[in-house]
Amino acid sequence: MRRPTILVTGAAGQVGFELARLLAAHGDVVAADRARLDLGNPDAVVGAVRGAKPGLIVNAGAYTAVDLAEKEAEKAAAINARAPGILAEEAKRIGAALVHYSTDYVFDGNRTTPYPEDAPTAPLNVYGATKLGGERAIAAVGGAAIVFRTSWVYGRRGKNFLLTIERLAAERDELRIVADQVGVPNWCRVLAEATARVVGGGIPALAERAGLYHLSSTGTASWYEFARAIVGDAAKPRVMPITTAEYPLPARRPAYGVLATSRFEAAFGFALPLWEDALARCRSEPADLLPG
Numbered sequence: 001m002r003r004p005t006i007l008v009t010g011a012a013g014q015v016g017f018e019l020a021r022l023l024a025a026h027g028d029v030v031a032a033d034r035a036r037l038d039l040g041n042p043d044a045v046v047g048a049v050r051g052a053k054p055g056l057i058v059n060a061g062a063y064t065a066v067d068l069a070e071k072e073a074e075k076a077a078a079i080n081a082r083a084p085g086i087l088a089e090e091a092k093r094i095g096a097a098l099v100h101y102s103t104d105y106v107f108d109g110n111r112t113t114p115y116p117e118d119a120p121t122a123p124l125n126v127y128g129a130t131k132l133g134g135e136r137a138i139a140a141v142g143g144a145a146i147v148f149r150t151s152w153v154y155g156r157r158g159k160n161f162l163l164t165i166e167r168l169a170a171e172r173d174e175l176r177i178v179a180d181q182v183g184v185p186n187w188c189r190v191l192a193e194a195t196a197r198v199v200g201g202g203i204p205a206l207a208e209r210a211g212l213y214h215l216s217s218t219g220t221a222s223w224y225e226f227a228r229a230i231v232g233d234a235a236k237p238r239v240m241p242i243t244t245a246e247y248p249l250p251a252r253r254p255a256y257g258v259l260a261t262s263r264f265e266a267a268f269g270f271a272l273p274l275w276e277d278a279l280a281r282c283r284s285e286p287a288d289l290l291p292g
């Protein structure tokens, strides 16, 4: 069988970087970072798909600056809502499959038990609203598309909570971390590995399972608990719990964003590791194997 071409957008991002590497086992990867494909430019999106003629598009590019999005709603909407719709249309036109990522921030966080895929959405911020727009645009096209909602992505590169806490831990005696927002930290490599495993089952099998899935490690944590796990047993810094009200940010965040993953597990036959185990694995990576 011919190896498919796999177009990966956002290929310099946390998830995109890992995907571009891991998906090479399953096809010829066209790794398009923002310089190569600006998702905010509809003509460029169409041109990239028509140029690459992929059998699979994996859209890891996104406008992920949650607070800045409050001021850049139009830009965020172009990248997070309109581009996924164009990718879905172009994929359908050429019989390609699409894998896309969304977020727990489509929910308002008022639940206290894990969100199933069909729970009502009600984003609290612009980022969440634009990501919901992307989900809807893909669903409206109705092609062979899989949408994975995930949460709290971190890794050894880019901007994320793990790297921020590691930096602050070296600088400060005390860290004050929000304890009243609960979710699940997800290592970008685990998300990419899960995607690669799904893709490895073949594009027809993937197309048969088109739909919306929650893809997340298991367990739960507050940001405070996540920070404590990062700092570990070190005497310094002290990690102190605070409330969201004590750490105001431009964008509101859901208080609870745990995603129920049973639909994914039933469809694809495996679960992601506990978040603590994924974090330990991430942090045990030898430095010379770290990308970026």
Ligand SMILES: NC(=O)c1ccc[n+]([C@@H]2O[C@H](COP(=O)([O-])OP(=O)(O)OC[C@H]3O[C@@H](n4cnc5c(N)ncnc54)[C@H](OP(=O)(O)O)[C@@H]3O)[C@@H](O)[C@H]2O)c1
Binding pocket: 009, 010, 011, 012, 013, 014, 015, 016, 033, 034, 037, 038, 039, 040, 041, 059, 060, 061, 062, 063, 064, 079, 100, 101, 102, 103, 104, 131, 149, 150, 151, 152, 153, 154, 158, 159, 188
């Ligand atoms: N990060 C999280 O906590 C989180 C949580 C839930 C869901 N997700 C979703 O998971 C997916 C992967 O996110 P991630 O954590 O890997 O995010 P990320 O590290 O911020 O990567 C996103 C990539 O998209 C790129 N990008 C931004 N604007 C673009 C544009 N106009 N054209 C092309 N590329 C553009 C970014 O480039 P620049 O760096 O140059 O801007 C970045 O390389 C996204 O769909 C995201 O919404 C993320």
